[in-house]
Amino acid sequence: MKTKKEKTFNMRKCPKCSSEDVGVVxxxxxxxxxxxxxxxxxxxxxxxxxxxxxxxxLDEKGEEIS
Ligand SMILES: [Zn+2]
Structure with a gap:
């Protein structure tokens, strides 16, 4: 698997409870x-x-990376 150094990920979090379990209405x-x-x-x-x-x-969350 190749890794790109410039790649970034946007994470959206709830401002109230900091959960990532958010979605567009x-x-x-x-x-x-x-x-x-x-x-x-x-x-x-x-x-x-x-x-x-x-x-x-992801590691900290214990999720598997596929
Ligand atoms: Zn929340």
Whole structure:
């Protein structure tokens, strides 16, 4: 597997509970919703991670990388 150094990943988090379990509300363009704490709004928290940071993050979460 090749790794690109310039690659970054955008992660979106709930501003209230910092959960990554967020999604766009269907029918409401630009509105986000947290599936964990039911927060809803437009000011979603965005974080830019490098691939290295992203992989580390996945590691910490214990998710398998396919
Ligand atoms: Zn939340």
């Amino acid at each position: 269907i029918g409401e363009n630009g509105t986000w919703e947290c599936h964990k704490c039911k927060w809803k709004g437009r000011d979603i928290k965005e974080e830019e991670l490098t691939e290295e940071e992203f992989m580390k993050h």
